[in-house]
Amino acid sequence: MAYPFSETEKKWQRYWLEHKTFKTEDKPDPKRPKYYVLDMFPYPSGAGLHVGHPEGYTATDIIARYKRLNGFNVLHPMGWDAFGLPAEQYAIETGTHPRVTTEKNIDRFRSQLQAIGFSYDWDREVNTTDPAYYKWTQWIFMQLYKKGLAYLADVPVNWCPALGTVLANEEIIDGKSERGGYPVYRRPMRQWMLKITAYAERLLNDLDELDWPESTKEMQRNWIGRSEGAEVRFKIDGHDEILEVFTTRPDTLFGATYMVLAPEHPLVHHITTDAHRAEVESYIREVSRKSDLERTELEKDKTGVFTGCYAINPVNNKKIPIWIADYVLITYGTGAIMAVPAQDDRDYAFAKKYALPIIRTVQPPEDFEGKAYTGDGIAINSSFLNGLKVNEAKEKMIQYLEENGLGKRKINYKLRDWLFSRQRYWGEPFPVLHDEEGQTCLVDETDLPVTLPEMEDFKPRPSDKDETEPQPPLSRAPESWKYVNKGGKIYRREYNTMPQWAGSCWYYLRYIDPHNDKALIDPDKEKYWMNVDLYVGGAEHSVLHLLYARFWHKVLYDVGVVSTREPFKKLVHQGMILGETEYTAYKDAQDNWLSFDKVSALSAKEMEEQGIKRIRLDEHQVTKSGDHFVLTEDNSIRVDARSFKMSKSRGNVINPDDIIKQYGADALRMYEMFMGPLEAMKPWSMTGVEGINRFLNRVWRLFIDENTQSVHAHISGDIQANNDQLRVLHQTIKKVSEDIENLRFNTAISAMMIFVNEANKWQRIPVGVLNEFLILMNPFAPHITEELWQRLNGASKGTIADQHWPVFEARYIEINEIEWVIQINGKIREKIKAPKNMERTAIEKLARESGRMPELLTGKTIRKIIVVPGKLVNIVVS
RNA sequence: GCGAGGAUGGCGGAAUUGGUAGACGCGCCAGAUUUAGGAUCUGGUGUCCCUGUGACGUGGGGGUUCGAGUCCCCCUCCUCGUACCA
Known part of the structure; x- marks a missing residue:
């Protein structure tokens, strides 16, 4: 009989x-070491858990149980x-209040997670939509705000009229909203x-x-995009304004043969001459109509128009x-940029198309022509820079610009302020x-939280009119919510x-002190528990969530709320689980x-x-x-063999609930770790789940006699x-301990x-040996091990959770006695049993004389004998 | 284009510092048990050759070494991220 996983798991x-x-x-107990192991908390969607959630969650649960033991x-x-x-869109479609949907989804997620047997402290559960939580998000x-890090600005945003909201870049796919596929436009909004x-x-x-x-650190570095260079000030011919550009190649300034402004640049209208105004205005209109998708598609073909206006190159006073x-x-x-076609691919392509002059200022290698030269070399055509290498020339130019008030050294970042x-x-x-x-101004701290008003109609008001500023749903909140009397005003x-992102920026702190209504977190508790020792979650959050959370953490560090500069000491991304091959x-x-x-190209x-x-x-x-698969019945027919991302449309989604129902939570946990x-990234395999299920049954039968249904007499x-x-x-103790420490659960x-x-x-098996084994296996399969522990030991020893990890x-x-490998010229020729710590000369002698070795060595000259202690002997012959 | 990671049996994957390639599981084959099937148990299972104490074998090519999946050079393919960032 198979082990009764269903009752057992529910029981525990x-x-x-x-x-x-x-x-x-x-x-x-402050004397005991602490360990903070954190999962990326889920968005409780209506679809429930998918098999990706239990992957990371099981890994952290194993660590948590292991560390406790x-x-x-x-x-x-x-x-x-x-x-x-998503909750809001669902609300709009069905008329259900998002609070209702959210509560329902949370209850479902909680019961699903509990059905997998995760050892969370449920008394510390946080919910970003709980006013007692978001009070501190607002705080x-x-x-x-007080530090001047929050400000209002008119910025171009992704406005989706159909959804009635702005969208973050990541909420837009191919110029359309991720949800609903509605068009998105750029428009300035406050x-x-x-x-x-x-x-x-x-x-x-x-x-x-x-x-x-x-890879994640590198992605954040790229996202921040620090680059060193100079800001150069160009005079504009016939105008008082100064045109500033940033360049990483100040050394090429003598090769700047034209300037380019972004179509949205504020000076464009001012400097455009009347002769070119119509053309410029029409180009700007054309560009603004292009979606992000069209811009990428047209990547290769550069377009632009002349404003009719000239700038003065500050180093040689040429009009460009x-x-x-x-x-x-x-x-x-x-x-805005200074364009140096000779040393920049993009500028080169543009200059060629519009027949603009190209002046080399770095000596390219011989036979180099027809493109921009971006490598190192000696400066030419550059007056006082001539003869210098790129780095020297950069330094000298920056010095020159600073001395003459024409520019300054500058570090520029790709990172932009966060649209919040x-x-x-x-x-x-x-x-x-x-x-x-x-x-x-801010509300008084004592008035926190500012709760969401109850509203009948929380739908966004779709609007196509560009002129009117879109009105968010809260603008239709009751007057009593909208207007506040503060100090008589x-x-x-x-x-x-x-x-x-706001709520997820600091949730890891709230878990430490989840019910504190006096402060975000108690300083003593913060000092004890921070940092997070291990944080596990998807690589899709490599940049945004992890960068935003680090940013808030640093701000909280500066205001003295936290004592560490970084929140997450160690981070691991679980790989994606694909559908069955x-x-x-x-x-x-x-x-x-x-x-x-x-057909593959079609x-x-x-x-x-x-x-x-x-x-x-x-x-x-x-x-x-x-290297490919073919039909067994016709080997000339190639077959496509692939694993795909799980998706509803492909019909390859595995629901964890079904696995638990059929094989149990321990099987789900163990299979996901064994994959x-x-x-x-790894594909799901139903036969693999069955393999784990067989293993769990073998474990059960190792303890339980199928006939008597009690522990074996032996x-x-x-x-x-x-x-x-x-x-x-x-x-087993050694391997499992080391593997857990290194997150190598499959080999454990x-x-x-x-x-x-x-x-x-x-x-005959001693109880002690099996007890230790059950403790080793407990973090992976907590239900079956607790049940067997109880059947083996009764109530005498408590549960496994009360035990200590085997030493x-x-x-x-x-x-x-070990098996020594005997090689001739690196090829295995014989294996002999001999003491592990045998003397070098003794094992050499034994190697030469054992088995068929004398025969194989006949007529050969031994040139060298290599002995790897406790492992092998390699006889090198000529 | 750029950046990062990867390529090992039919499949998922193992292999401290270079030292017995293929642990473990799946699948497959054979046997046991069974009226039969399923389940379970035992054994086998990289490729090639009739054979062996054989030869070959970790994406391809070259190198270092007594010895390379592991180190070095070149190439191919795959995955992820990013995209005119001046």
Whole structure:
């Protein structure tokens, strides 16, 4: 009989909840070491958990249980990132209030997580939509405001009229809204901005001290995009204004033969001459109509128009034409460039197209022509720079510019300030008041939280009119909410709400002190628990969430709320779980097989037009041939073999609930950990789940006699463990401990399988050996191990949660006799049993004389014998 | 284009500092048990050749070394990220 996972798992889940087994003490023993292991909390969507969630969550749960068994105070919490657009869109479509949907989804997520047996301290659950939580999100905003890090600005935003809100860049796919596929336009709007750029240097530098994936650190570095160069001031011919540009190549200034402004640059209208005005205006209109998608598509072909106006090159006083072109971005640098076609690919392409002059100022290698030279070399055509290498020339030019007031050294960042307001209902209200003069001030701290008003109609008001400023839902809130009397003066509240990122920027702090209504966090508790020792979550948050959270953390550090400069010491991304590998063959309209290499280049549309059909094949219908798969029945027909991202439309989604129902939570946990390395992307396999299920049943039968349904008679507390049993046990202790420390859960499980395979051969088994094994396996499969522990020990020893992790003792795995490998010229020729610590000369002699070695060595000259102690002997012969 | 990571049996994946390639699991093959199927248990399973104490074998090519999946150089392919950032 299979082990009764369903009752067993429910029994222990109930036990853990009732006994608060995994409660973290509010005043933990300060002498014990602490360990803070954190999951990225989920957005509780209507779809429920997918198999990606339990992957990272199981990994952290194993660590949490392992650390507890090793005597650590462990903080392992869970909560909900519950504000955001999906709940609001769903609300709009169905008329249900987002609060209702959100509560329902949270309840579902909580019960799903509890059904997997995660050891969270549920008394510390946080919810970003809870006023008691967002009170402190608003409080943090107030600190930002007071430090001048929050400001209102007219900025170009992604406005989606159909949804009635601005969208973040990541909420837009191919120029359309991610949700609904509605068109998105750029338009200027007055928005709250956070001055993350003020922290650019610290966000960049402090990356070095973090134990994070190198790729993630690199992405953040690229995102911050620090570059060193100079700001150069150009006079404009016939105008008083100065045109400032940023360049990383001040050394090429003598080669600047024209200037380019972004079409949105504020000086464009002013400097354009009447002769060119019509052309310029029409170009600007054309560009503004282009969506982001069109701009990318037209990437290669540069366009622009001449303004009719000239700038003066400050180093040689030459007049150079000023153009506008959309290859210059208003959002980077000063929105204007000096173009140096000889040393810049983009400028070169533009200069060629519009026949603008090209002057080389760095000597290219011989035979180099027809393109820009961006490498190092000697400065030419550059007056006082001539003969200098690029770096020297840069320095000298910057010095010259500074001495003559023509420019200065400058560090520029790609990072832009954070657009922090949304025209939505379902978000944190700003703790901000507006007076009639357009001045803003904060609400009194004692008035926090500013709660969301109850509203009948929280829908955004779609609008196509460009002229009217869109009105967020909160502008239709009851008058009593909208207007506030402060010190006898009437203010109106801010109608925008905060973006979804706000709540997730600091939730890891709130878990430490979740019910504190006097402060965001108690300083003593903060000092004890911070940093987060291990943070596990998806790589999709590599930049935004992790950068925003680091930014807020640094601000909180500056105002003295936290004591560490960085929140997350070690970060790991779990890899994506793909759908089951699919084998696909193709047939044409006449039902003839088509080899995959003939159809792989076709688009879905072309295939449909030609009547080509996809045929899903079973694993057994295909054969490997070279580096690809073919039909077993016709080897000339290639087959496509791939794993795809799980998606509803593909129909390859695995629901964790189904796995739990069929195989149990322990099987789900163990399978997800056994699939492969945590960080790797890997395909799901139903037969793999069955394999784990078989293993769990083997574990059950190792303890439980199928006939009597009680513990085997040959398992007893009176038996002394023999050497073999101690060796196998301690090898397992060693391997499992090391592997958990290094997050190599797949190989830890493999070690447990080896233990069970060995243990099944034993005639009589001491209880002590099995007890230690159960503790080792407990973090992975907590339900079955607790159940077996209870059946083995009764109530005498408490539960596994009360135990201590087994101590590895090297003496049990030391063996004298080992198998030495004997090689001739690096090829294995013989294996001999001999003492492990044998003397070099003795093992050499033994190697030469054992087995067929004398025969193989006949007529050969031994030139050298290499001995690797305890491993092998390599005899080098000529 | 640029940046990062990767390529090991039919499949997922193992392999301290260079030292027995393929642990463990899946699949497959054979046997046991069973009326049969399923489940379970035992054994086998990289490729090639009739064979062996054989040869070959970690994407391809070259190198270093007594010895390379591991180190160095060149190339191919895949995945992820990014995209006119001056």
